[in-house]
Amino acid sequence: MFDLPIEGAQLMAVEFGDIVAYFSVYTGTLFAFALLFTVLAIVSLPERPMDIVFGGDAYYTKEIPLDLLRFQRFMAIACGLATLGAVVSGDIFNFTLFGSMIGITNIGIVAAVKNRHVLEAAYQYGIVAMVATVPLFGGAAIVLASTGTLSIWALAGAAAVPLLAKIFLVLGVMGEGMAPFYIGKAEITRAPGAPYVLMIHVSSLLLFLRVVEIVLTV
Amino acid sequence: MSPYGTVLAVVLVAMAIAFVALVRERDDLHRLLLTDLAEIVALAIIALVATDLAEALILPGLVVGISELMALSEVYLVKEGLRSVPERLMHIEVMDSAPAILAVALVIYGIVLSGFSGGAVAGCGLLFWFFCKGHDEAFEIIETASGYAWALWIVAFFVFMIAPAYWLFAVMLAGGGILLKVMAKMALVGTMRGGRDV
Numbered sequence: 265m266f267d268l269p270i271e272g273a274q275l276m277a278v279e280f281g282d283i284v285a286y287f288s289v290y291t292g293t294l295f296a297f298a299l300l301f302t303v304l305a306i307v308s309l310p311e312r313p314m315d316i317v318f319g320g321d322a323y324y325t326k327e328i329p330l331d332l333l334r335f336q337r338f339m340a341i342a343c344g345l346a347t348l349g350a351v352v353s354g355d356i357f358n359f360t361l362f363g364s365m366i367g368i369t370n371i372g373i374v375a376a377v378k379n380r381h382v383l384e385a386a387y388q389y390g391i392v393a394m395v396a397t398v399p400l401f402g403g404a405a406i407v408l409a410s411t412g413t414l415s416i417w418a419l420a421g422a423a424a425v426p427l428l429a430k431i432f433l434v435l436g437v438m439g440e441g442m443a444p445f446y447i448g449k450a451e452i453t454r455a456p457g458a459p460y461v462l463m464i465h466v467s468s469l470l471l472f473l474r475v476v477e478i479v480l481t482v
Numbered sequence: 483m484s485p486y487g488t489v490l491a492v493v494l495v496a497m498a499i500a501f502v503a504l505v506r507e508r509d510d511l512h513r514l515l516l517t518d519l520a521e522i523v524a525l526a527i528i529a530l531v532a533t534d535l536a537e538a539l540i541l542p543g544l545v546v547g548i549s550e551l552m553a554l555s556e557v558y559l560v561k562e563g564l565r566s567v568p569e570r571l572m573h574i575e576v577m578d579s580a581p582a583i584l585a586v587a588l589v590i591y592g593i594v595l596s597g598f599s600g601g602a603v604a605g606c607g608l609l610f611w612f613f614c615k616g617h618d619e620a621f622e623i624i625e626t627a628s629g630y631a632w633a634l635w636i637v638a639f640f641v642f643m644i645a646p647a648y649w650l651f652a653v654m655l656a657g658g659g660i661l662l663k664v665m666a667k668m669a670l671v672g673t674m675r676g677g678r679d680v
Contacts, residue, residue: 357539364546368553375557383561387510390554394517395504397550398497398524401543405528408536409486 266420270480277354277417284354284417290477294351294470301466302344305337308459336376340460343369347467351474356407356414359478360400360436366467367393367440373460374447389446396439403432407482419482430479437475441468489530497523510562514554521547581614592665601661605668612669624666631662 272289592604
């Protein structure tokens with residue numbers, strides 16, 4: 265496909281006018297991963313983390329309120345759907361929009377936990393994600409301005425996209441996919457929230473892999 | 483250098499200024515506002531392309547920006563524990579005597595204008611009324627009106643598609659519907675204060 269080494273064989277292309285979502289071996293694999301974890305987020309129940317009192321033999325499990333569970337699951341599913349869109353979209357602007365949607369849903373997953381420390385981290389991450397839309401959309405706009413099209417299908421292999429636009433795209437995705445670092449800061453993995461927190465890691469990983477493919481293709 | 487390149491350089495400088503301000507700022511609320519400033523720069527870069535396609539891209543960009551801003555402000559409110567309903571911010575004498583006549587004048591003028599701009603004017607009238615008189619019971623009425631407006635609009639679409647001969651009737655329905663819809667939306671601006679109705 266595109267006669268470039270990165271994609272592998274073409275499996276399927278879904279045309280919406282001049283926007284062509286394509287499944288190559290590469291994007292198809294990413295899609296399968298995102299689909300798998302979305303299904304996991306739908307079917308799995310949250311684990312109940314156990315706290316052990318140091319120096320004694322008392323322990324207790326944390327209860328997870330139902331509304332928190334529902335909200336986090338909804339956000340995780342939405343994040344999975346946005347990831348599905350982002351990994352197969354054949355349009356650079358659609359990719360950026362799906363990327364910012366991943367950013368928003370990641371904020372949602374983190375911010376569901378009503379804990380000041382966690383909320384603080386979610387807020388700081390949100391600032392980063394919001395600022396990252398500047399290079400993200402800026403990159404897409406420069407692609408449009410310099411080549412006249414946003415379709416990856418049309419741009420593939422032409423080497424027409426300026427380096428600045430590629431740098432902007434990568435910077436933007438770095439900002440949107442920054443969430444796992446803030447998760448570490450918030451220690452949300454110890455707060456009740458797993459396995460939905462997994463979706464944050466999966467989505468940002470897949471987003472990074474996809475932007476690498478885009479930058480190497482266009 | 484092309485005009486596009488020149489203005490792009492200017493925008494990049496503006497972007498740098500916004501980012502430096504963001505790094506230097508320490509207050510969380512001010513940082514939130516500054517991120518919005520940075521967001522506008524992204525829209526400026528898109529707008530620079532100056533084609534119809536780029537204009538069509540600005541709207542989704544704006545929606546993303548606004549939704550992120552709203553999500554973050556909500557996180558900020560919860561984080562800081564700002565839950566109490568603010569006291570009345572402003573009270574001057576004219577707010578007791580004038581609201582009825584001003585609101586009625588604006589709503590009637592809005593109906594005369596009809597359509598989107600009419601909805602905006604009439605909505606301003608309602609907004610002024612709620613601002614002066616409080617808004618505890620009005621939400622249900624607005625929701626009902628908004629629902630009927632939507633139904634009118636859909637009916638108008640069906641008339642356009644099924645019986646195009648009656649286009650004037652459909653235009654009137656759609657114009658009235660969008661008047662109500664925009665009025666309802668405008669009237670809600672600024673009234674959500676986390677009180678018991680929301």
